[in-house]
């Protein structure tokens with residue numbers, strides 16, 4: 001059995017081994033991730049969309065993140081578990097951002113937190129956390145908590161000035177002590193440039209092959225929602241078909257009396 005992976009080991013993987021990361025929100029899928037050798041599990045606020053069926057991640061609360069993070073952290077002993085700091089918990093004040101991050105670690109049992117963006121406000125909060133021993137993962141590019149400001153789920157960093165701002169934000173995050181940065185939905189060339197410009201690992205989602213690692217939402221990778229097929233997702237299974245076929249068969253057999261069989 002693999003030994004427990006630590007955050008310093010994730011940092012040391014840059015340039016030597018690609019980092020595998022997947023989201024998980026419950027006990028069963030966290031165990032699948034661990035048994036498959038995944039390095040890092042992200043309890044993403046994407047659960048607002050794939051678990052709760054909402055259109056954005058904006059309504060996810062700290063209590064919900066703590067609940068899911070605790071379930072995932074209790075299910076595994078090997079991968080690093082990082083929990084997302086949701087929208088409502090990171091926008092009111094720095095004190096509130098810090099306090100909610102600490103709750104994800106203590107009550108949610110996460111090993112670190114992921115925080116979107118690199119505004120002065122966010123950087124101050126991150127500085128406070130990292131200088132007091134809390135591992136923080138940054139998140140740049142398409143930051144879903146800025147859904148309304150960005151005008152939807154749109155690819156970012158498409159012109160040279162936006163790309164330059166993102167590169168500088170990545171360097172500021174590095175300075176503030178984050179241990180890695182998620183790069184979401186940006187051109188491959190920018191993903192590679194940022195990866196080569198910082199000493200910490202980058203984890204890409206729709207950011208090309210030049211990143212130090214990759215993350216996907218588990219429901220997308222397993223093909224659980226037939227309505228959702230963005231270009232950057234590779235569906236490694238078609239669970240939508242497998243599950244609906246099994247449930248339809250069960251439904252028919254209950255209706256026609258084939259299940260349960262008489263002993």
Ligand code: KIV
Pocket residue numbers: 023042043044045046047084182184205215216217
């Ligand atoms: O919430 C999430 O799952 C994420 C990943 C898509 C990176 O932020």
